[in-house]
Amino acid sequence: MNIGKLGVWYFFDKLSSNTAAKAAQRIEDLGYSTLWVPETVGKNPMVLCSWLLANTQTLNLATGIANIYHREPGVTLAAQKSLAEQSQNRFLLGLGVSHTRIVEGIRGLKYGPPLATMRKYLDDMAAAPYTGVSPSEEPPLVIAALGPKMLTLAAEKTNGAHPYFTSPDHTEMARKRMGDNAWLCVEQKVILATDPTKARNLARPVAKIYQGLPNYRNNWIRMGLSEDDIDSLSNRFIDTTFAWGTEKTIRARIDEHFDAGADHVSIQPINPNGQMADLHWECLELLSPAKS
Numbered sequence: 001m002n003i004g005k006l007g008v009w010y011f012f013d014k015l016s017s018n019t020a021a022k023a024a025q026r027i028e029d030l031g032y033s034t035l036w037v038p039e040t041v042g043k044n045p046m047v048l049c050s051w052l053l054a055n056t057q058t059l060n061l062a063t064g065i066a067n068i069y070h071r072e073p074g075v076t077l078a079a080q081k082s083l084a085e086q087s088q089n090r091f092l093l094g095l096g097v098s099h100t101r102i103v104e105g106i107r108g109l110k111y112g113p114p115l116a117t118m119r120k121y122l123d124d125m126a127a128a129p130y131t132g133v134s135p136s137e138e139p140p141l142v143i144a145a146l147g148p149k150m151l152t153l154a155a156e157k158t159n160g161a162h163p164y165f166t167s168p169d170h171t172e173m174a175r176k177r178m179g180d181n182a183w184l185c186v187e188q189k190v191i192l193a194t195d196p197t198k199a200r201n202l203a204r205p206v207a208k209i210y211q212g213l214p215n216y217r218n219n220w221i222r223m224g225l226s227e228d229d230i231d232s233l234s235n236r237f238i239d240t241t242f243a244w245g246t247e248k249t250i251r252a253r254i255d256e257h258f259d260a261g262a263d264h265v266s267i268q269p270i271n272p273n274g275q276m277a278d279l280h281w282e283c284l285e286l287l288s289p290a291k292s
Helices: 015-031 047-056 073-088 114-127 148-155 168-178 196-209 215-222 227-232 234-242 249-261 281-286
Strands: 006-009 034-037 060-063 091-096 142-143 183-193 242-244 264-267
Touching: 015 047, 034 047, 034 114, 034 264, 047 060, 060 114, 073 091, 073 114, 091 114, 091 215, 114 142, 114 148, 142 148, 168 183, 168 249, 183 196, 183 249, 196 234, 196 242, 215 227, 227 234, 242 249, 249 264, 264 281
Parallel strands: 006 034, 006 264, 034 060, 060 091, 091 142, 183 242, 183 264
Antiparallel strands: none
């Protein structure tokens, strides 16, 4: 698989399947290489990826991320290989340990130690049997990784890492931790809005979704943000984790990630109209790789 340089990260939960397919086709036409889809309590990411792969020609689909607690390892392996074979190697499996709030609070499952749980899951996946038609290439796998130990595991056991809600400084740390060969596929939230007050006010409701999750909070502290920055969603917090401003300003932040060692950046455009269910096409068109 050629994951490409610039992708898109987006929630499709509020879009119908036909609307989602049309959106994926438009993203493909704009020249983005990979479309990342998450998993919370909405659409099944494997089913969604299958649908979007069937409705596109060259676009890669990636899970960013699929929750390991939702599937037995052998079932995940079967989905990975089936989707890769079905799409002529356009599927990238991204896995993560999710959060206690989802695993225990919503699903009623027991949340284990993140590092040990992920390591065992990867080992069990590797040992699982699969008798279906295999893809022509070994399908790639990345894991959601923020802290040093999970980044090391990503480099040891998988093709690389998919850090979410971080910064170029974190990207630099991750590259040093993982070495030169592992894929580093980072997500970056972007807002095409030049007024500082408007841009930051658009960012805060998005940040609030993640504000209380320990996995992210711990990482933001490691990144040098304070508890007060996180609790208040300060200007410093927003400016560290979001890219806002003109096309030039946003491109500069994306380039910072590449300069820090990222192989791939997936942008998550925040609609300045406040319509979180709608892709901000103006932003995607301005940043389109097809323009280059």
